[in-house]
Amino acid sequence: TMVKVAILGYGTVGGGVAEILHKNGAHISQRVDNPVEVKYILTRRDYPGDPFEDKIVQDFSIIEHDPEVRVVAECIGGTTVALDYARRALNAGKHVVTSNKELVAAYGYELLQIAKEKGCSFLFEASVGGGIPILRPMSSCLAANELSEIVGILNGTTNYILTRMIRGGLSFDDALKEAQEKGYAEADPTADIEGHDACRKICILAALAFGQHVYPDQVPTQGIRGVTLADVAYADSCGYKIKLLGRAIREGDGKLCAFVAPHLVPASNPLSGVEDVFNAISVTGNAIGDVMFYGRGAGKLPTASAVVADVIDIAKDLKTARCAVWGPGSRDLVVSSDILSSRWYVRGTASMDKVRAAFGEISPLARGGAPAGETAFLTAPMTEPQVRARLEGMELHSLIRVLE
Ligand code: HSE
Numbered sequence: 567t568m569v570k571v572a573i574l575g576y577g578t579v580g581g582g583v584a585e586i587l588h589k590n591g592a593h594i595s596q597r598v599d600n601p602v603e604v605k606y607i608l609t610r611r612d613y614p615g616d617p618f619e620d621k622i623v624q625d626f627s628i629i630e631h632d633p634e635v636r637v638v639a640e641c642i643g644g645t646t647v648a649l650d651y652a653r654r655a656l657n658a659g660k661h662v663v664t665s666n667k668e669l670v671a672a673y674g675y676e677l678l679q680i681a682k683e684k685g686c687s688f689l690f691e692a693s694v695g696g697g698i699p700i701l702r703p704m705s706s707c708l709a710a711n712e713l714s715e716i717v718g719i720l721n722g723t724t725n726y727i728l729t730r731m732i733r734g735g736l737s738f739d740d741a742l743k744e745a746q747e748k749g750y751a752e753a754d755p756t757a758d759i760e761g762h763d764a765c766r767k768i769c770i771l772a773a774l775a776f777g778q779h780v781y782p783d784q785v786p787t788q789g790i791r792g793v794t795l796a797d798v799a800y801a802d803s804c805g806y807k808i809k810l811l812g813r814a815i816r817e818g819d820g821k822l823c824a825f826v827a828p829h830l831v832p833a834s835n836p837l838s839g840v841e842d843v844f845n846a847i848s849v850t851g852n853a854i855g856d857v858m859f860y861g862r863g864a865g866k867l868p869t870a871s872a873v874v875a876d877v878i879d880i881a882k883d884l885k886t887a888r889c890a891v892w893g894p895g896s897r898d899l900v901v902s903s904d905i906l907s908s909r910w911y912v913r914g915t916a917s918m919d920k921v922r923a924a925f926g927e928i929s930p931l932a933r934g935g936a937p938a939g940e941t942a943f944l945t946a947p948m949t950e951p952q953v954r955a956r957l958e959g960m961e962l963h964s965l966i967r968v969l970e
Contacts, residue, residue: 569600569881571637572629574651576609576622578749579665579692580641582870584618587877594874598881605635608651626651630658636884637877640664643753645672656680656688661884663876665692665869668757671766675779675894687888689876694767695845696722697868698861699875704849705774705890711851713775713816717969718847719840720767720812720826722864723751723758724790728808729841732798750843750864761789761810761826768812771847772824776816779895780824786903787826797913797964799933800942806830806911807838811969817901825903830911830944830968837969903950909968910953913942915961924956944968 571587573580587594587604595601606629607621616622626647629635638655640662642648648669655662657680664670670677670690681688691701695718704713719725723745730741742759745751757763765787772780790810801808809831814824831838836858840846845863850856862868879888918930921941931942940963945953953965 567600569602569636569884570605570634571602571639571877572606572608572635573604574608574626574629574638574640574648575642576607576611576613577641577643578866579869579873580607580609580639582866583639583641583873586867586870586874588617590874594878598878600881600884602877602881605632626654630654635660637661637663637880639873639877640666640669641873642666643668645669649673652677653680656684656686659684659686661687661689661880661887663687663689663692663873663880665690665873667693667763667766667770671769671782674770674773675892678889678892681887681889685887687880689879689888690770691876692869692872694720694770695847695859695861696863696865697871698845698847698859698863699872700847700859701770701774701890703859704771708849708851708854708857711853713849713851715816715850716768716771716775716812716814716847717837718768718771718812719809719837719845720764720847720863721758721761721810722843722845722862723755724761724764724810725840725845725863726750726843728790728793728798728810731795732802732807733841735795745843748843749866759789759791761787764810764812764826768814768824768826771812772814772822773892773895774890775814775849776822777891778822778893778899780814780822780900781895784900785824785826788828790828792964793828793966794964796933796936796940797911797966800913800931801830801911803931803933804944805833806968807833808966809837809840811837815906817905821901822899823901823903823906827903828966830966832969835969905949907947907949908970909947910945911942911964911966911968912945912953912957912962913940913964914957915939915963916941920960924960
């Protein structure tokens with residue numbers, strides 16, 4: 567039977583899904599017994615002359631009430647109409663796939679529950695890592711492992727910006743403009759810059775890996791707004807790259823330490839070589855050790871390719887529901903990153919005598935063009951409260967955790 571799909575949203579991702587289903591239709595049909603076809607594209611605007619013009623509808627209830635539509639691909643984004651439509655599609659017995667990390671991070675548990683009740687699939691491979699196969703490999707190929715840690719570069723826009731600052735000496739704003747032009751950034755790039763997008767993604771990864779919903783407001787999140795070219799230069803001088811990392815670490819007592827923050831990543835860690843829009847996610851399991859996933863983390867066709875892969879997965883067998891399973895989470899599940907000891911990069915204005923009195927023997931870092939009185943150094947391993955206590959009374963410009 568022909569599997570009819572409705573695409574919700576005709577922006578970057580929705581447009582990519584339509585394009586891939588159309589272009590690769592013959593190829594996809596060879597892989598599944600049930601060929602896949604777009605029946606509707608839901609969008610508020612008219613697209614005169616568009617190749618899919620005849621499929622465009624503006625009223626979701628047409629899709630909701632059309633029994634021919636078996637799969638709904640939600641590519642609207644956000645959590646207002648996207649949530650409403652995802653709920654209604656599942657309640658109408660349709661399988662739902664989405665690229666919407668905000669939706670899954672906030673409402674994943676609820677939507678998975680509805681899907682389970684209705685015997686439908688709810689899949690969201692594209693929500694983390696764009697085109698990188700990460701969620702399905704993590705939950706199926708690594709299923710034998712107890713997973714203990716996830717660390718990743720989860721946002722293409724900020725990684726693009728940091729790379730252009732490091733390699734091109736571009737200003738933050740020019741680099742952001744380029745990322746927007748390439749279709750990497752969110753509609754409002756604040757979510758990228760401030761780390762919220764990476765936060766949503768680490769929530770989804772943590773829920774899958776550790777079996778409980780992790781809510782974005784439980785995860786302390788710091789973006790890259792405060793990272794300067796001076797920090798980039800100092801980091802470079804001692805063999806580090808500054809990267810925005812999402813981290814989730816299982817603690818002994820069943821708790822979880824999860825956070826998003828810029829880090830200094832040593833050249834010896836493969837994450838330091840992940841550049842431009844690429845994402846990489848390293849997962850540690852007790853049987854496999856470390857495994858790493860790498861690829862294009864944003865952009866029209868990479869993201870759409872993951873959405874379409876979910877559609878194909880469903881089309882292969884419409885009767886079997888595929889859903890991740892995780893619990894509702896709880897208020898006291900996530901503990902503060904304050905417990906996590908690491909080295910720190912410090913930049914401030916203070917005399918070396920004062921610094922040595924507080925931190926002991928440290929070697930100062932150097933960069934060209936540093937203003938008089940500027941001091942930068944790496945500390946011994948300690949927690950954030952400890953480093954802050956020692957910095958008391960010094961003029962602090964940057965404090966960035968070092969990834970061990
Ligand atoms: N704005 C996101 C990013 C898109 O830059 O990674 C992919 O989720």
